[in-house]
Amino acid sequence: MPINNRQIIYANTPSPAIDPSLTNGTFKLNASTIPNNVPTDKILVRAHYLSLDPAMRQWLTAKRSYIAPVERGHVMRGQSIAQVVAVGDSLKTQYKAGDWVIAYSGWQEYATLLPKEAQKVVVPPGCQPTDAMSVLGMTGLTAYFGMMEIGQPRKGDTVVVSGAAGATGMVAGQIAKIQGAKRVVGLAGSADKCEFLRRELGFDAAINYKDADWKKQLKEATPEYIDVFFDNVGGEILDVCLSRAARDSRFVICGAISQYNAKKPTGPASFMNVISQRVTMKGFIVFDFAKKYPAALQNLGTWLAQGKLKRKDHIIKGGLEAAPQGLVNLYEGANTGKMMVEVTPLSEALGGKAKL
Ligand SMILES: NC(=O)c1ccc[n+]([C@@H]2O[C@H](COP(=O)([O-])OP(=O)(O)OC[C@H]3O[C@@H](n4cnc5c(N)ncnc54)[C@H](OP(=O)(O)O)[C@@H]3O)[C@@H](O)[C@H]2O)c1
Numbered sequence: 001m002p003i004n005n006r007q008i009i010y011a012n013t014p015s016p017a018i019d020p021s022l023t024n025g026t027f028k029l030n031a032s033t034i035p036n037n038v039p040t041d042k043i044l045v046r047a048h049y050l051s052l053d054p055a056m057r058q059w060l061t062a063k064r065s066y067i068a069p070v071e072r073g074h075v076m077r078g079q080s081i082a083q084v085v086a087v088g089d090s091l092k093t094q095y096k097a098g099d100w101v102i103a104y105s106g107w108q109e110y111a112t113l114l115p116k117e118a119q120k121v122v123v124p125p126g127c128q129p130t131d132a133m134s135v136l137g138m139t140g141l142t143a144y145f146g147m148m149e150i151g152q153p154r155k156g157d158t159v160v161v162s163g164a165a166g167a168t169g170m171v172a173g174q175i176a177k178i179q180g181a182k183r184v185v186g187l188a189g190s191a192d193k194c195e196f197l198r199r200e201l202g203f204d205a206a207i208n209y210k211d212a213d214w215k216k217q218l219k220e221a222t223p224e225y226i227d228v229f230f231d232n233v234g235g236e237i238l239d240v241c242l243s244r245a246a247r248d249s250r251f252v253i254c255g256a257i258s259q260y261n262a263k264k265p266t267g268p269a270s271f272m273n274v275i276s277q278r279v280t281m282k283g284f285i286v287f288d289f290a291k292k293y294p295a296a297l298q299n300l301g302t303w304l305a306q307g308k309l310k311r312k313d314h315i316i317k318g319g320l321e322a323a324p325q326g327l328v329n330l331y332e333g334a335n336t337g338k339m340m341v342e343v344t345p346l347s348e349a350l351g352g353k354a355k356l
Contacts, residue, residue, distance in 0.1 A: 002033035003044075006320055008107035010070045014060055017261045018331075020324035026060070027076060027107075027324045034110050040089045042112045045082035045103045048349065049315070050341040051133050052327050053078075057260040066285045076107035076323075081121070081133050081340075083349055091115060098350045102132055107323055109343060124301040129346070134167050134338035135311040136300055142286040143171035143230075144296045146252045147179070149289065150282050151228040155180040158222050160241055163232030164206065165193035167338035168254060171300075172230045173203055174309050181228070185221045187214075187237060189333040196336055201310055215240055228252065234259045239268035245277045253283040261331060312337030319343060 011028040012019070019025035038044045059070050059077055070077045082103035087095045094115060095101075101118040105111035121132040134140060146168075153159050159176040163169040164186025176184045186197040186206040194206035205221040207214050218240065225246035231238050234256025245251070259265035274281060289296070303309035314335035316326045323341045330339050 002035050003110055005032050005034040005108055005110045006030070007032055007075045007109075008320060008323055010060060010072050010074060010076050013072070014057070014261075016061075016263050018057060018060075018324065018328050020328045022321060022324065025324065029321055034112060036086060038086045038088045038112060041091065042088045042114055043084050043091060043095050043101075043118055044086040044110060044112050045101060045105060045118060046085050046110050047080035047082045047103065047105050047108065047320075047343045048346060049081040049130060049133060050105075050107060050320070050323060050343050051079045051138070052316075052323065052330050052339045052341060053138075054255060054257045054260060054330060056327055057331070066287070078105070078107050078323075079103065079133065079138070080105045080343065081129060082111070082118070084118070085110075085350065095120070100129070100132075102137065107320060109320060124305060126305040127301065130313045130315070130338070130340065131304065131311065133340060134313060135171055135304060135309065136297055138286060139167035139338060140171050140300050140311075141289070141293060141296055142254060143168045143175060144300060145286060145289040145292070146230055146254045146284060147172050147175045147228075148296075150252045150284060151176070151230055151250050153179045153181040153228045155182070157181045157227035158183040158185070158224055158246070159228040159230070160185045160187065160218075160222065160226045160244075161230045161232070162187045162209075162237045162241070163255070163257060164188045164197055164203065165336050166232060167335075169230070169232050170197070170201060170312065170337060171309065172252075172254075173197070174201055174303075176228065176230075177202060178303060178308055183222070183224075185218070187218075187233070193333075193336055196312070200312075209237060218244065225249070230254060231256070233257050235266060239270050242268050242270040242273050242279070245273050245279045248278050249280070251279055251281040253281060257331065314339045316341045 084099040100121045104117040153176045159181045161173040165188040197203040197206035230252045232255040235258035
């Protein structure tokens with residue numbers, strides 16, 4: 001018997017912000033079915049937790065990017081933690097029902113995938129299932145390579161991280177601390193987030209960029225200027241940090257979320273400091289470092305198990321249809337830590353218990 005499969009389809013181009021309404025908004029809900037006789041070279045997976053990522057806005061319209069845009073009328077692109085429910089004949093030595101995978105499933109409850117679209121998840125002792133999509137997944141790896149390969153914090157450095165209470169930022173700041181940075185300063189959008197950064201993650205200072213005097217606070221928190229800036233935000237925050245760049249500083253351009261929904265993105269006015277302070281400013285995409293993932297995961301897993309690295313998840317309940325509003329809320333800063341949607345609770349997993 002075919003399986004009922006609800007999907008979220010990219011329906012209408014955002015103009016420029018995403019409209020989360022499922023009636024005439026950016027996305028629409030589609031009820032379909034999926035055959036349960038799986039092709040020999042594929043596996044059938046059921047999504048449990050769907051990742052929400054700032055880049056999703058870019059995927060809808062960006063013409064020249066690191067990945068082609070999602071086509072209208074297609075299932076929205078996205079990664080999930082999913083469980084294998086059936087395996088094609090030629091893959092029976094690689095997967096079995098009940099295996100957990102990081103799946104390029106898109107925004108749908110079930111998907112039929114090739115092996116390259118479903119990586120088996122191995123969670124080290126002391127770690128938890130959702131880690132595979134946050135600190136031991138794409139955002140953790142992004143923080144790792146941005147900080148270790150581009151930022152390269154040294155003992156005595158002052159490191160500033162924007163979007164610091166988000167999935168990537170929280171890991172980036174902690175890595176800088178682990179690497180011996182003298183002063184790690186986080187920028188985040190609420191007093192609670194700043195408290196989380198200082199109290200729970202051990203940041204030396206955290207500044208709410210919505211405070212009227214945040215620039216003054218940043219100046220006070222960076223008396224020796226900024227050696228490494230890990231930027232998730234762009235816009236005014238990048239500009240102000242550039243105005244505080246130290247000589248030979250490294251500016252890690254990871255993201256520019258403040259500009260993703262803008263009709264006309266703006267760049268920094270303080271760009272001449274790049275010349276006078278000999279700043280290295282480098283953008284990157286985490287996939288550039290794919291060959292080094294195993295070593296990075298080993299380090300991240302060890303730090304996590306040792307308690308040197310802490311993490312937080314922000315899980316949205318309400319099933320698949322909660323994804324569009326969740327995505328809009330991500331751009332509004334609703335999350336502390338990694339935002340994901342619970343598509344199917346773990347209580348419905350094969351085998352009953354969530355054993356990853
Ligand atoms: N280069 C890569 O390979 C790569 C890979 C993954 C992610 N990224 C980038 O990394 C960044 C963080 O991604 P994530 O998945 O970890 O998301 P996230 O940081 O968990 O969530 C996004 C956060 O951005 C902040 N934000 C939203 N609008 C803002 C604005 N106008 N000004 C300042 N802050 C704003 C919000 O926190 P506040 O409350 O603090 O505003 C929100 O919680 C994004 O820019 C993303 O595109 C890059």
